[in-house]
Amino acid sequence: MFKLESSNTESVQAPNEFDYPKEKKLNPGAETIRKTLDPSNNASLQPIMSNSLGNYEPKDLPKRTGPGEGGEPVVLSPSEEKDAQRTIREYGFNMVVSDKISMDRRIKDTRPDECKNWIYPNPQYLPTASVILVFYDEGWGVLLRTVHSVINTSPTELLKEVVLIDDGSTDASLQEKLEAYIKRWNGLVKLYRTGKRVGLIEARTIGAQKSMGDVIIVLDAHCECVVNWLPPLLTRIALNRKALAVPIVDGLEWNTLEHKNIYGSTNYRGIWEWGFLYKETQIPDQEAKKRKYPSEPYWSPTHAGGLFAIDRQWFFELGAYDPGIKVWGAEQYELSFKVWQCGGVVEWVPCSHVAHAYRGPRSHPSYVPGASPYQTSINHLRVAHVWMDEYAEYYYRREPAIRNLKFGDISERKKIREKLQCKSFKWFMETIAYDVLEKYPPPSNNVAWGECKNVQHSVCLNDLGASFGQPIGVARCYGQKWINRIISPYMRGLVNK
Numbered sequence: 232m233f234k235l236e237s238s239n240t241e242s243v244q245a246p247n248e249f250d251y252p253k254e255k256k257l258n259p260g261a262e263t264i265r266k267t268l269d270p271s272n273n274a275s276l277q278p279i280m281s282n283s284l285g286n287y288e289p290k291d292l293p294k295r296t297g298p299g300e301g302g303e304p305v306v307l308s309p310s311e312e313k314d315a316q317r318t319i320r321e322y323g324f325n326m327v328v329s330d331k332i333s334m335d336r337r338i339k340d341t342r343p344d345e346c347k348n349w350i351y352p353n354p355q356y357l358p359t360a361s362v363i364l365v366f367y368d369e370g371w372g373v374l375l376r377t378v379h380s381v382i383n384t385s386p387t388e389l390l391k392e393v394v395l396i397d398d399g400s401t402d403a404s405l406q407e408k409l410e411a412y413i414k415r416w417n418g419l420v421k422l423y424r425t426g427k428r429v430g431l432i433e434a435r436t437i438g439a440q441k442s443m444g445d446v447i448i449v450l451d452a453h454c455e456c457v458v459n460w461l462p463p464l465l466t467r468i469a470l471n472r473k474a475l476a477v478p479i480v481d482g483l484e485w486n487t488l489e490h491k492n493i494y495g496s497t498n499y500r501g502i503w504e505w506g507f508l509y510k511e512t513q514i515p516d517q518e519a520k521k522r523k524y525p526s527e528p529y530w531s532p533t534h535a536g537g538l539f540a541i542d543r544q545w546f547f548e549l550g551a552y553d554p555g556i557k558v559w560g561a562e563q564y565e566l567s568f569k570v571w572q573c574g575g576v577v578e579w580v581p582c583s584h585v586a587h588a589y590r591g592p593r594s595h596p597s598y599v600p601g602a603s604p605y606q607t608s609i610n611h612l613r614v615a616h617v618w619m620d621e622y623a624e625y626y627y628r629r630e631p632a633i634r635n636l637k638f639g640d641i642s643e644r645k646k647i648r649e650k651l652q653c654k655s656f657k658w659f660m661e662t663i664a665y666d667v668l669e670k671y672p673p674p675s676n677n678v679a680w681g682e683c684k685n686v687q688h689s690v691c692l693n694d695l696g697a698s699f700g701q702p703i704g705v706a707r708c709y710g711q712k713w714i715n716r717i718i719s720p721y722m723r724g725l726v727n728k
């Protein structure tokens with residue numbers, strides 16, 4: 232039951248009206264209705280815990296059978312393995328397995344049980360969503376199953392469109408064949424091409440510019456959504472238009488496409504260490520205790536970066552992504568820091584689960600031509616100098632080699648911070664991200680750094696890839712050139728998004 236204060240009382244009785252029909256049509260009136268909402272009525276949009284089935288829960292879904300249904304793993308026969316290995320090298324996913332799985336398969340319901348009982352505002356009270364999927368030479372089935380899944384699991388009235396941004400793919404299947412395939416959705420799925428590689432971050436901004444929904448939802452182009460993932464995210468933004476809402480990320484295994492709940496029933500949140508390696512930690516007690524139910528959203532300092540929802544206009548008020556942050560890395564810190572410092576919140580939403588396929592070993596290069604090999608460090612430096620005030624120094628202590636790296640002009644970005652009268656990073660660290668300081672105390676000043684050389688034999692100490700606690704050895708010296716130290720893992724091809 233909603234505590235609605237508006238005149239629309241008939242929507243109080245929320246019917247189970249979403250049976251996720253295959254064909255979805257846009258509801259052109261949705262925005263006009265939403266504009267009549269009085270923002271001061273936000274309290275009436277609070278979800279209600281009921282003892283019956285929630286208003287967006289599908290009822291009596293037909294049973295599905297077939298390979299991979301229910302998120303089960305698909306195992307190949309030995310004769311199929313050779314082909315499979317080739318596709319893994321090419322796409323990072325087992326496309327032979329993918330080809331066996333229906334585009335419309337349903338994965339597990341990995342949500343906490345009580346998620347089924349929440350009643351969310353009816354569609355006319357929620358913003359509409361544009362789901363942005365950026366892809367570059369993505370495997371056909373993995374990409375298109377993402378689209379099918381988004382459409383199959385989203386209430387028609389809330390999904391404005393799916394916006395595909397092709398970041399310069401050369402794969403033959405992603406040309407005319409893709410254009411022909413998406414026609415089945417009668418314009419609900421749009422395709423834009425960047426024309427040349429621009430990198431993930433710029434491609435997302437292009438997607439946000441092309442989007443027409445109230446909210447943009449960024450997903451990777453290799454995801455599948457868990458039932459009823461969308462209304463819990465949109466509700467957070469209906470309640471607070473400055474909220475950045477993050478779904479809980481499940482795993483899809485790259486070799487079998489098995490769906491797994493990674494976090495179990497524990498709530499984690501996103502933090503970082505001072506070299507900007509992304510980390511996750513259990514939510515502090517004081518955050519958990521703010522909620523009545525463990526399935527309710529909670530605050531997080533940051534997030535992994537690939538999957539999130541944000542009010543489209545708020546995203547642009549915040550200056551979208553810094554255009555000086557290119558290709559890959561640091562963009563989730565930029566967005567999280569400025570959302571928090573400029574008056575918003577970053578929330579993780581336990582009743583919204585989306586499964587992300589973590590890429591396996593891919594030999595297809597994802598390097599963006601012309602990009603600096605130091606781009607990820609440049610990205611971090613821009614974030615540090617615009618948003619982190621005196622805390623930027625800790626990054627230099629952690630990565631002393633980048634002290635003299637040029638990161639370009641940041642004056643335009645500082646103007647945004649000034650215009651929005653954003654709070655200090657100290658406020659953010661002490662009030663919101665206090666567990667970062669607990670888990671990763673600020674590094675002390677380096678007494679010395681560089682390489683440790685045996686002058687007589689011209690060899691240098693080297694960890695030889697050993698892990699912590701293992702003996703180290705010697706190897707040839709690399710000199711004071713720091714390229715090998717700081718070149719980003721992405722550029723080396725060691726990290727697959």
Ligand SMILES: [Mn+2]
Pocket residue numbers: 451452453537587588728
């Ligand atoms: Mn990804």
